[in-house]
Amino acid sequence: xxxxxxxxxxxxxxxDFPQVEIVAATKYMNIEQTVELVEAGISNIAExxxxxxxxKYEALKDNPKVRWHFFGVLQTRKIKDVANRIICLHSxxxxxxxxELDKKLTSPLDCFxxxxxxxxxxxxxxxxxxxxxxxxxLESLSKIRIIGLMCIAKLTFDDEVxxxxxxxxxxxxxxIEKMNIxxxxxxxxxxxxxxxxxxxxxxxxxxVRLGRIFLE
Numbered sequence: 001x002x003x004x005x006x007x008x009x010x011x012x013x014x015x016d017f018p019q020v021e022i023v024a025a026t027k028y029m030n031i032e033q034t035v036e037l038v039e040a041g042i043s044n045i046a047e048x049x050x051x052x053x054x055x056k057y058e059a060l061k062d063n064p065k066v067r068w069h070f071f072g073v074l075q076t077r078k079i080k081d082v083a084n085r086i087i088c089l090h091s092x093x094x095x096x097x098x099x100e101l102d103k104k105l106t107s108p109l110d111c112f113x114x115x116x117x118x119x120x121x122x123x124x125x126x127x128x129x130x131x132x133x134x135x136x137x138l139e140s141l142s143k144i145r146i147i148g149l150m151c152i153a154k155l156t157f158d159d160e161v162x163x164x165x166x167x168x169x170x171x172x173x174x175x176i177e178k179m180n181i182x183x184x185x186x187x188x189x190x191x192x193x194x195x196x197x198x199x200x201x202x203x204x205x206x207x208v209r210l211g212r213i214f215l216e
Contacts, residue, residue, distance in 0.1 A: 003040055003215070011041070017201045020206060021207050022208055024042045024045050026047060027047060027052060028212060028215060031055070031056060034060065037214060038063060042214075043065045046071050046090070046209065048072030050075070050081055053070060054081060067087050068087060070089050074101075076096065076100050083104040084106050087109075088110045088147075089112070090114065090207075091114045092114060093114040093125050095134070095137055098144050102142070109145065111147065112148050113149050115169065116128075117168055132175070135186075146186055149172060149186065149189055150189075151165065151169050152193070153193075153200075166191060166200050169191055169203070169204075170189065173189055193209050193210060194212045194213035
């Protein structure tokens, strides 16, 4: 099955969730496949490595359909290369990154705070019990707008484990939303990938990050 057919299949699976936006993780795709994905109707394109992001950005920068996102670790020295080229950062988990971003941005940037919801030591993200404190530390940064929380769930076929993680994310999001912090409306959840997005949307995901599913 080709990319166009796979896009149609994914969109069909989300027809009952109009609030959900697909963000394509294109790290396994070359430029030609990424262009094909955009032509098939996916406008939100994301990379998790700066070098690959810049390569694809240069190739597609004249395409008005493309909206750029970034998922990965954003090294301080690379922030200037990415900051004003994306509409959303999904992986904010360090004060130092936020401060440097705030300096380099020419206008406010939508950001998700990455939460290590599965508590795996090898994963990026802030522990769940530190998210509220972290958000409060960002209040003075006028160009950082926290629109929601992001997680990478444990890689498992155990649906109950996934449901527990996504439910916990939803609860934390709801608690922060009620805090009414001006620069952290926190209405959204970036969670769910190719293997678990159908569960994530049941727990309030507003953005699903899909990649491999388009190449199957």
